[in-house]
Amino acid sequence: MYQYDRFDHQMVRERVAQFRGQVARRLNGELTEDEFKPLRLRNGVYLQLHAYMLRVAIPYGLLASRQLRKLAHIARRYDKGYGHFSTRQNIQYNWPRLDEVPDILAELAEVEMHTIQTSGNCIRNTTADHLAGVAVDEIEDPRPYCELVRQWSTFHPEFNWLPRKFKIAISGGAQDRAALAYHDIGLRLVKNDAGEIGFEVMVGGGLGRTPMIAKTIREFLPKQHLLSYLEAILRVYNMLGRRDNIFKARIKILVHEHGIEKIRELVEADWEATRDGALALRDEDIAGFKAFFAPPPYETLPANDSGLAQQLESDPAFARWHGNAVIAHRVPGYAAVDISLKTGVQAPGDVTDDQMDAIADLADRYSFGQIRVNHRQNLLFADVRQSDLHALWQALVDLDLATPNNGKLTDIISCPGMDFCSLATARSIPVALDLQRRFEDLDHLYDLGDLTLNISGCINACAHHHAGNIGILGVNKKGEELYQLLLGGSSRNDASIGAITGPGFAPDAIVGAVEDVLAVYLERREGPEETFLEVYRRLGDQPFKERLYG
Template identity: 70%
Template sequence: MYQYSEQDHQLLLERVAQFRGQVERRVKGELSEEEFKHQRLRNGLYLQLHAYMLRVAIPYGLLSSDQMRTLAHIARKYDKGYGHFSTRQNIQYNWPKLEDVPDILDDLAKVEMHAIQTSGNCIRNTTSDPLAGVARDEIEDPRPYCELIRQWSTFHPEFNFLPRKFKIAVSGATQDRAAVAVHDIGLRLVRNDTGETGFEVHVGGGLGRTPMIGKVIRPFLPKQHMLTYLEAILRVYNMLGRRDNIYKARIKILVHETGEDNFREMVEAEWEKIKKGGLHLRDEDFEWIKKFFLDPEYEELSDRDGEFENLLLTNAEFARWVDKNIELHKQPGYRIVYLSLKTAHQPPGDVTADQMDAIADLADKYSLGQIRSTHRQNLVLSDVRLKDLPALWGELKALDLATPNYNHVTDIISCPGLDYCALATARSIPISQAITQRFDDYDFVNDLGDVSINISGCINACGHHHVANIGILGVNKKGVEVYQMTLGGSAREDAAIGKIIGPAFEADEIVDAVSDVLSVYLENREDPEETFLMTYRRLGDAPFKERLYG
């Protein structure tokens, strides 16, 4: 992973010192909350329903074991003993005291972490495929390009006050595990007819009040032009994006109202002006950045192991975990392991300080000292030897991190909702836990197969409900929390926005409604290989509406 230079370290130290002074002035009353707001947002600090919330960046989802231990230390010393992994590969702390935040940032800086630009109208944390560098379907490792974007975008003076927040995702595989189609800019590494790799450029995706799938404005962009083309897009947005209406300020609205072809023409015209004198990436730039992401020295191992295979045949619980939470690795003799943060005992994405410390130890013991965070609020150990899976499983079980449900019905994405968020209009965590408890049966989960449920507590869609197979949106209707359901969404390479199925359900009805939808699927699928999304797309919404509303 990328190692900070002396300049990087100095930048963080200066930033922490600067913010410490701003916090002291706020505590003394020398800055009003409105004056302080822009300073705290640039340092990842939100004012939530009950307390401040600090969002810490995990660039492209990659963590070292030492960084994870620092996150555990922060949770234990400055919060209530846990952290919350979000859908954007960040971690959030919900209860820090304002006067402690500079000390938290100082502790983060010591392990090359920060909260810079995790909020505010700027370029946010660049996200990527959590399996980057180890996936079998990878065309090229996207992490070096993510790091170049991170360095280019941090403190970029021209894009520090955009019309609205701005999110970039990069994927390097044939499967889209980075949700590139629902980002302001999504970059997918592809090959052209001559075998050269470059970027397919998606612009104008996003969720929230007006969900949209991004448009491909350039099917192939040579890699050396990545930064100049991003700059051209952002310049057009910065000049023409709405600043008079927060609900129409995102680039997706500009692309929609301008028209895809007109927007493309404006970007191309701007790019022609700047690409020759801009940040043209040279071969030596790629060589320099890629050295931070070289493959480790993998052992030469067999893809067969007697102990593993014996346990697979004799222990049904272990076999279930392997079937659901283990992915093939590009290197023979290794596997990718998903750590499920989705149980009935904790809110989705939450992890305790003790669990974080234990995960760091497991990463050192079994996975070359690295951990990844995912868009579905889980964690990954990416380099586990096949022969170590039985021992790792036993330790994960003891930590309640071995629920066999990855990409299945109880692997629910949920925002914090009205339990924490000042913007929320309904609770989301209790609904996710109620659904998990209802369907917490392995045989049923296994029979359902690949199906996603996402829950948001307000129209801002932090739970990504629009792109779930079954999406749930909590809203407040005349003082009552009710839940609207959408069906047919996807955040993968077949990205789609779910369709509202009908009138909303009350809190005590929504779990039964989910059960009815799943029953219609099971009754109508053509064979066990037909996923929920395939069945829904084949049948349309009529049979689901009939079951739900009669």
């Protein structure tokens, strides 16, 4: 993984010192809250309902074990003993004291981490496919390009005060596991007819109150032009993006109002003037970044471990977990392992300090000391020997982290909702926990098959409720919490926006409404292989509405 050089270290140390002074001035009254707000947001500090919240960047979701131990220490020392992993592959702390935030930043700097540009109207943390480098369907590892984008975008003087926040995701697999279509810019590594590898560039995706799917602005972009083309897109957005209305400030609105053809014309014109300038990447530049992500020292192993086969046959609980959590690996004898943070006990995406320490130890023992954060608020070990899978599973059972529900109904994406967030209009965590408890029977869960369910506590859609096969949006109507139900969303290659079924449901009725939707699905599917999304797209919403509303 990428290691800081002396410039990185100096930059982060200076940023910590600057923010320490800013916090001191806020606490002694020299700065008002309005004056302090843009400064704290630039350092990942939000003011929530009950306390400040601190968001820590995890570039492209990759953590070293020493970094995870530091995150555990921060949770223990400065928070209430846990952290919350987000859909942006970051981690958030809900209870830090403002006067201690500079100390937290200093501790993060010790392990090459920071909170820079995790908030504010800037280019946010670049995300990636959590299976980068190991996926069997991968064309090329996207992480070197994520790091290139990170270095290019950090403190970029021209794009430090954009009309609105800006999010970029990169994927190298045939299957989209990074929700590219819902990003301001989505980059997919592809091959052209000549066998050259470059990028399909998508622009204008996003969720919130106006969900939109990104449109392809360029079918094939040679790799050497990645940064210059991104800069052309950002420059057009920075010049033309709305600054008079926060709800119309995202690039998705610009693309919608002008049309993709006009935006393409403007971007291409800007790019033609700069494409061969200082941002043009040489082969040696790309090779240098790839060197940071060289494969670990894999052993030569048989493709199928005989001991594993015996364990699967003799231990049904292990076999069930293996069938759900273990993912094929491109190197023979290895596997990737999903670690579910959806246990029905803690809020989705939450992990305790002790669990983080234990996961770091397991990563050292079983996965070359690295951990990944995925888009669905879970963790992943990317490089586990097949012969170690049973021992790893037993260790995860002891940590209550072996719930075999990855990709199933109870693998819920949830925002903090009104329990923490000052923007929320309804609670989301209690609904998520109720659903997980109602559907904890694994036989029923597996009968439902692959199915995504996302819950947001307000229209800002931090939990991507529009992109869930089943989405739930908490709203407030005349002081009463209600939950709207959406059906048919997807964040994969077949990206689609879920449609609202009708009037919202009371808190004590929303779980029953989900049960009604699932009953229709089970009754009307044409065999166990037909997924919920396939049934919905075949039937439309009418059968579901009839069951829900009569």
